[in-house]
Amino acid sequence: MLSGPKEHQVRKSQMLATSNKESEFAVENEINECHLIPKQLIDEYAQEMPSRLNRLRHLIPQAAVGSAEALQVIIDEAHKLRGTAGSFGLPAIGVAMAEIEDLLVNLGNAHLGFRDSGAWLMIDKALWMAKDAVGDKHAPHLV
């Protein structure tokens, strides 16, 4: 998980600016010059992706039959992945998550209800695309 320890939540990072050698990231990791982000962080992000996508996979059927809680979790998670995946070199996941988030939000805004099978097929397809992007062999099948 990338979620850092408590001390990471509020702390100054002047050391990162002043000394790469002393930084927690630069000591053990090779800096990716193209993306700046240490390879280990990118790998960790990618490695946790199958479990995050599988979580969505299991929540989507619940949302499709009217679970508002499951729906909100999916929207929140899709929103997070939409905003981060591209920065970690996984833009296809970001695109897929954007589609999922927008579909769900638009369904809600349009008051169409969440039993729109066409929308869920599109969400299923987007989730497949995301799975493919991380090379997971166990792509979900929801519908």
Added chain:
Amino acid sequence: MIIQEAQMNIETVLLVDDDPSIRCIAEISLAQVGKWQVSLADSGKTALEVLRSEKPDLILLDVMMPGMDGPTLFGLIKDNTVLSHTPVIFITAKVQKHEVDHYHQLGAAGVISKPFDPMKLPSQIRAIMDNYVCPEHVRDRQ
């Protein structure tokens, strides 16, 4: 109206985002590329705690956060006499035109979309700040 422009010299940045991945990559970007001192907050509530003891030169603010969302925190910042002139840049995946217009209408210095390129984030910030005129530097002269 004559606008007195003042060059913003950024040394300290507060990033407020509930997503640890964003905090992680943005911190690296802002510190290593931007050469700025970075403070992090994982929520609006934590940000308010940080702002009791720090006055950053710039605040990067996520929009969608559980609990206190970005626009709510923004309102509190602008209502605070000490902090009201601190420029705030929203950093968000919600960047449809009407959303961006709304952030500007609130008084944001700018909007940066997610995902961002960590190599380019500081230059995006500088570009926004180069065009930013702090309200306190706007004076009417007749």
